[in-house]
Amino acid sequence: MKKYFSFVPKFDSSPSPMGIVPPLVTEEDQPLVTDNVPKHKEDYRINLDEFKLESDPGLRNKIRSYPCNLQDSYRRAYWLKGPCQPILTKFPCSQIGGQGRRFNRAWYTEYSEWLEYSESKNAAYCLCCYLFKPDIGDQAGGETFVGKGFTNWKKKEKLDEHVGGVNSAHYQAWKKCQGLVHQPQHIDTAYNKHSEQSKVDYRIRLCATIDCIRFLLKQGLAFRGHDESEDSDNRGNFLELLEFLSNHNNEVEAVVLKNAPENLKLVSPSIQKDIVNAAAIEILNVIINDIGDECFSILVDESRDTSIKEQMAVVVRYVNAEGYVIESFLRLEYVTSTTAISRKEAIETLFSRHKLSISKLREQGYDGASNMRGEFKGLKTLILKENPTSYYVHCFAHQL
Numbered sequence: 431m432k433k434y435f436s437f438v439p440k441f442d443s444s445p446s447p448m449g450i451v452p453p454l455v456t457e458e459d460q461p462l463v464t465d466n467v468p469k470h471k472e473d474y475r476i477n478l479d480e481f482k483l484e485s486d487p488g489l490r491n492k493i494r495s496y497p498c499n500l501q502d503s504y505r506r507a508y509w510l511k512g513p514c515q516p517i518l519t520k521f522p523c524s525q526i527g528g529q530g531r532r533f534n535r536a537w538y539t540e541y542s543e544w545l546e547y548s549e550s551k552n553a554a555y556c557l558c559c560y561l562f563k564p565d566i567g568d569q570a571g572g573e574t575f576v577g578k579g580f581t582n583w584k585k586k587e588k589l590d591e592h593v594g595g596v597n598s599a600h601y602q603a604w605k606k607c608q609g610l611v612h613q614p615q616h617i618d619t620a621y622n623k624h625s626e627q628s629k630v631d632y633r634i635r636l637c638a639t640i641d642c643i644r645f646l647l648k649q650g651l652a653f654r655g656h657d658e659s660e661d662s663d664n665r666g667n668f669l670e671l672l673e674f675l676s677n678h679n680n681e682v683e684a685v686v687l688k689n690a691p692e693n694l695k696l697v698s699p700s701i702q703k704d705i706v707n708a709a710a711i712e713i714l715n716v717i718i719n720d721i722g723d724e725c726f727s728i729l730v731d732e733s734r735d736t737s738i739k740e741q742m743a744v745v746v747r748y749v750n751a752e753g754y755v756i757e758s759f760l761r762l763e764y765v766t767s768t769t770a771i772s773r774k775e776a777i778e779t780l781f782s783r784h785k786l787s788i789s790k791l792r793e794q795g796y797d798g799a800s801n802m803r804g805e806f807k808g809l810k811t812l813i814l815k816e817n818p819t820s821y822y823v824h825c826f827a828h829q830l
């Protein structure tokens with residue numbers, strides 16, 4: 431098959447902008463390198479092996495037979511591979527007008543960019559027209575250089591006729607082929623450039639949002655304002671802080687609030703909550719890792735939120751690796767009812783979610799509510815039954 435490869439682009443091994451690694455070609459692998467291959471072809475790197483291209487132009491499928499979204503990739507691959515120009519010791523002879531005529535290999539040099547020869551059909555083809563010939567009937571030699579192939583070896587002038595002037599179908603096809611490899615004009619390049627910039631902008635915007643949220647979380651400040659509309663005097667801590675940040679940083683100002691895309695401002699309450707949740711998970715992981723396999727105790731208080739949902743605030747108390755006593759709030763856990771059993775279930779769920787074992791529990795402290803205090807029905811008893819070493823200490827705050 432080597433003889434079919436008239437041009438093998440030699441690339442460096444750095445990854446291409448499209449993430450396609452070019453083939454490694456050694457000097458010996460190149461059976462025939464034509465000197466008049468356009469230099470710009472090397473600008474566009476592509477792995478030709480991926481496409482399983484048919485070398486023989488007489489046996490190729492039509493470009494239109496490929497899926498629409500892949501047609502341009504195939505065109506580019508064929509164009510980069512170059513025309514099929516096998517060098518045969520003797521091209522087959524055919525009788526034309528009583529004389530034996532055959533393909534002339536010197537034509538390769540003259541029409542180096544597009545002329546192809548098919549061994550299977552003993553016919554000449556045009557690569558440009560194969561890739562881009564429009565369906566406009568019999569123009570430009572009709573299907574001669576695309577379908578059945580050119581075999582009239584006696585009339586070499588037909589090749590020049592095929593090339594034609596600037597309005598010929600062949601010339602139009604050739605210009606489109608140039609566009610395939612002229613990277614800066616290529617739509618993929620324009621798209622990639624655009625998407626690269628929007629990725630950078632998005633990252634700056636996201637970092638600004640995260641920084642504001644981290645600040646508010648650290649200071650324990652409220653996020654939302656009563657009136658967050660654009661003409662409000664005070665749009666709430668989060669939006670005001672983001673605006674403050676943008677006023678003091680040109681890079682941030684260019685991509686946030688008014689300068690952000692309408693549907694990607696990253697300031698909506700749901701996004702704020704998502705990021706807060708992400709921060710909560712990260713902090714919880716740090717606390718749980720800090721506890722490790724050591725013993726710990728829990729302090730639980732109950733309350734109702736504004737929507738009258740019952741919830742428990744769970745605090746863990748433990749001694750860390752440096753020997754300090756640490757008290758950390760874990761989270762608010764919603765309970766379906768105020769019974770001891772549902773509270774116990776909620777605590778078990780919390781423990782299993784964070785891989786904490788009830789067997790490591792050494793202390794439990796609750797407030798003075800009735801269902802927490804009961805000797806037998808209360809939560810403490812349920813936990814004590816499971817782990818007798820989880821001693822109960824009444825909450826001192828409530829005793830007072």
Ligand SMILES: [Zn+2]
Pocket residue numbers: 544556557558559560575592599600603
């Ligand atoms: Zn052509």
